Amino acid sequence: MIFAIGVNHHTAPVTIRECLHLSDDEIAEFLRVNTGRLFREASIVSTCNRTELYALPAHDEIGGEDLIAALRRLRPEEELRDEHFFRLFHCGAVTHLHKVAAAVDSQILGDMQILNQVKHSYELAIDAGSAGNVFSHLFMGALHTGKRVRSETAIGIGAVSISFAAVELATKIFSDLHRKNVLIVGSGETSALAARHLLSKGAEHLSITNRTYENAAALADELHARVVRFESFPDVLQEYDIVVSATAATEPVITYDMVKAAMKRRQNRPLLMLDLAVPRDIDPRINDLNSVFLKDLDSIQSIIDQNLAQRQQEIPRAEAIITEEVVNFFLWYNTLEAAPTIAQLREKFEQVRAAEMERFRNKLDPDSHDTVEMLTRRIINKLLHPTMVGIKKPAHDISELSSRIQLVRDLFDLSEEEINDSNTSNSGS
Amino acid sequence: MLHFLNSVAEVLLPVGYVLVTFMYAMDFQKCEAISGKWKTRGLLATVILHFLYIGMHTAEYGRCMVTTPFEIMSLIAFTLAVTYTILELRTGERGTGVFILSLAMVLELISAVVMKMPSSGDPNPVLSNMGVGFHVSFAVFGYAGFALGAMHGVMYLLMYRELKRGGFGSLYRNLPSLETLERMTVLSSLVGFLFLTVSMAIGIFSLPLVYDNFSYHDPKLIATGISWLIYAAMMVARYGMHMDGKSIVRLAIGGFAFAIVSMTIVNGFLSDFHRFM
Numbered sequence: 228m229i230f231a232i233g234v235n236h237h238t239a240p241v242t243i244r245e246c247l248h249l250s251d252d253e254i255a256e257f258l259r260v261n262t263g264r265l266f267r268e269a270s271i272v273s274t275c276n277r278t279e280l281y282a283l284p285a286h287d288e289i290g291g292e293d294l295i296a297a298l299r300r301l302r303p304e305e306e307l308r309d310e311h312f313f314r315l316f317h318c319g320a321v322t323h324l325h326k327v328a329a330a331v332d333s334q335i336l337g338d339m340q341i342l343n344q345v346k347h348s349y350e351l352a353i354d355a356g357s358a359g360n361v362f363s364h365l366f367m368g369a370l371h372t373g374k375r376v377r378s379e380t381a382i383g384i385g386a387v388s389i390s391f392a393a394v395e396l397a398t399k400i401f402s403d404l405h406r407k408n409v410l411i412v413g414s415g416e417t418s419a420l421a422a423r424h425l426l427s428k429g430a431e432h433l434s435i436t437n438r439t440y441e442n443a444a445a446l447a448d449e450l451h452a453r454v455v456r457f458e459s460f461p462d463v464l465q466e467y468d469i470v471v472s473a474t475a476a477t478e479p480v481i482t483y484d485m486v487k488a489a490m491k492r493r494q495n496r497p498l499l500m501l502d503l504a505v506p507r508d509i510d511p512r513i514n515d516l517n518s519v520f521l522k523d524l525d526s527i528q529s530i531i532d533q534n535l536a537q538r539q540q541e542i543p544r545a546e547a548i549i550t551e552e553v554v555n556f557f558l559w560y561n562t563l564e565a566a567p568t569i570a571q572l573r574e575k576f577e578q579v580r581a582a583e584m585e586r587f588r589n590k591l592d593p594d595s596h597d598t599v600e601m602l603t604r605r606i607i608n609k610l611l612h613p614t615m616v617g618i619k620k621p622a623h624d625i626s627e628l629s630s631r632i633q634l635v636r637d638l639f640d641l642s643e644e645e646i647n648d649s650n651t652s653n654s655g656s
Numbered sequence: 657m658l659h660f661l662n663s664v665a666e667v668l669l670p671v672g673y674v675l676v677t678f679m680y681a682m683d684f685q686k687c688e689a690i691s692g693k694w695k696t697r698g699l700l701a702t703v704i705l706h707f708l709y710i711g712m713h714t715a716e717y718g719r720c721m722v723t724t725p726f727e728i729m730s731l732i733a734f735t736l737a738v739t740y741t742i743l744e745l746r747t748g749e750r751g752t753g754v755f756i757l758s759l760a761m762v763l764e765l766i767s768a769v770v771m772k773m774p775s776s777g778d779p780n781p782v783l784s785n786m787g788v789g790f791h792v793s794f795a796v797f798g799y800a801g802f803a804l805g806a807m808h809g810v811m812y813l814l815m816y817r818e819l820k821r822g823g824f825g826s827l828y829r830n831l832p833s834l835e836t837l838e839r840m841t842v843l844s845s846l847v848g849f850l851f852l853t854v855s856m857a858i859g860i861f862s863l864p865l866v867y868d869n870f871s872y873h874d875p876k877l878i879a880t881g882i883s884w885l886i887y888a889a890m891m892v893a894r895y896g897m898h899m900d901g902k903s904i905v906r907l908a909i910g911g912f913a914f915a916i917v918s919m920t921i922v923n924g925f926l927s928d929f930h931r932f933m
Contacts, residue, residue: 384830398833399815399819399834400819400830400833400835401833401834401835402832402833402835402839417682448812494898494899494900495903496898497900498902514820517900518900518901518902520820526822529822529824530824533824533825537829
């Protein structure tokens with residue numbers, strides 16, 4: 228049975244999630260130490276919003292509480308308590324991993340960054356030797372689900388953060404940010420963040436102005452931008468296509484008359500003005516001017532709200548894909564039930580073949596013996612092939628598979644003891 | 657047989673345009689369960705059917721489909737659909753589909769309803785003149801360019817309004833940027849303007865040779881001249897005076913509206929020699 232235990236944004240506040248956040252080295256060490264002892268296969272997904280252990284226990288006696296206890300030993304902080312952990316078993320655990328990979332379970336719905344994080348977790352597990360046959364199928368399936376959800380639904384479409392939404396807004400007015408002139412008014416944290424984001428999206432011609440020239444110069448230095456003196460920026464306002472303002476001023480920094488004059492000078496070419504300050508820096512009447520698009524924090528938030536609502540509508544389609552892929556995984560997983568019987572059947576045929584070969588050992592010269600040896604192996608393989616394929620055929624119902632296995636056992640007279648032996652020898656494969 | 661196939665196509669074509677436009681509208685609203693990947697296939701099928709129809713119509717009547725305004729409307733609808741199909745296949749841009757195909761659908765519907773007209777009279781023999789053939793063909797491409805420009809202009813104004821009032825709905829999500837829409841408006845109108853200019857130049861030289869009663873005071877010539885002047889003014893305003901995008905797209909929409917209304921009126925009531933039926 229596959230287990231999933233851990234903390235995430237549904238079960239624990241950020242302070243607790245921080246406690247249990249694990250580095251790559253810690254994950255690798257944990258997986259190495261406990262593989263074979265606590266679990267046969269395992270992987271840990273640890274991001275800022277979740278630390279989740281997926282595991283196939285080493286034996287039946289090991290349960291979710293043992294896995295939680297092992298994780299808690301890594302971080303023996305008092306504030307980390309049992310109730311912060313979720314516990315999911317088998318189908319629930321598999322479905323959860325698929326939901327995580329598909330970004331349906333993300334704090335920001337559709338945040339596809341998680342897909343890379345799940346992939347990274349799987350790679351860590353491979354390196355640590357804790358990802359075997361089952362977890363390879365499980366994680367490859369989950370990653371496939373994530374990719375399908377990303378390409379077949381619109382769950383990751385539309386900006387859902389202030390800075391992304393601001394840039395998205397700019398791209399709805401201008402086709403190419405590379406050639407646009409951007410003026411950042413203010414040199415505080417918000418201004419710097421907005422400037423960095425615009426730079427990352429291709430804006431190249433950046434200018435910064437601030438009441439304190441030195442602060443503007445410092446930020447401009449860091450971002451390789453131009454500095455414009457605060458007293459003179461109204462005179463050059465017409466040069467800019469995007470103006471982002473985020474100062475701590477209590478009165479509007481950019482007035483109606485200032486922009487009206489600038490628009491006349493720029494022949495009414497579109498101007499995007501983003502007012503990220505509270506209280507606002509830009510006179511709201513400016514939005515009445517032709518070709519000026521003034522957006523404040525509330526307007527940008529409404530873009531985010533609409534994008535999130537749009538993403539919410541995609542959840543049923545994403546869940547349909549998840550269900551389909553989880554079913555596919557279990558169709559494969561159920562066939563593992565047949566593995567001991569297959570091994571036993573092969574063993575039995577091999578014993579018969581070896582015994583017969585032994586009987587004829589003295590009647591064959593060495594060359595002929597080798598030829599017959601090869602021939603008999605090939606005959607057995609060919610005879611067993613249809614049975615192997617039939618028994619491993621995916622079954623929607625585990626009882627169907629069980630009765631199929633039972634039929635083969637009865638037909639070939641395979642005993643329970645031998646099955647248990649095979650089970651033991653196959654565990655961990 | 658050809659007549660029967662033509663009659664079937666005359667019914668299927670408007671139905672095809674209505675269905676395809678509906679699918680693109682659904683896609684615009686993201687009701688993909690209804691539209692899905694079928695819309696592009698549907699569009700391709702409709703365009704191919706339209707192409708075959710033009711061929712069959714030409715074969716049945718023994719002349720190009722340029723004799724009545726309603727045949728020309730069908731040709732413009734075809735040009736719009738083909739242009740959009742190429743744009744979509746090359747750029748993957750689907751947001752503008754519903755607007756352009758809506759216009760193609762309206763033109764094709766009007767054309768289909770009134771298409772019975774060609775059989776009511778013999779085509780004008782001047783159509784066999786090479787110069788006249790080029791004149792009419794270039795005019796069709798010119799008006800198709802104006803139509804495309806006007807549709808992008810309408811999209812520009814809708815997007816402008818959406819951005820101004822902060823609605824951020826499906827128009828905001830699906831349409832390309834204002835700058836792109838403005839560029840497409842100007843580019844389509846410019847292509848239309850160039851085609852119309854060539855068409856007029858050919859007409860000025862070839863029409864007096866084939867019409868005994870040729871007159872420069874013909875209402876169709878005057879209306880076309882005014883349309884040409886509107887678009888010429890638009891080009892001067894855009895490239896010479898750097899007029900803002902909103903005013904430019906208004907000129908493009910106004911120019912197209914004038915062209916369509918004036919052509920309908922002069923073709924129906926006023927034109928003297930400049931008719932092909």
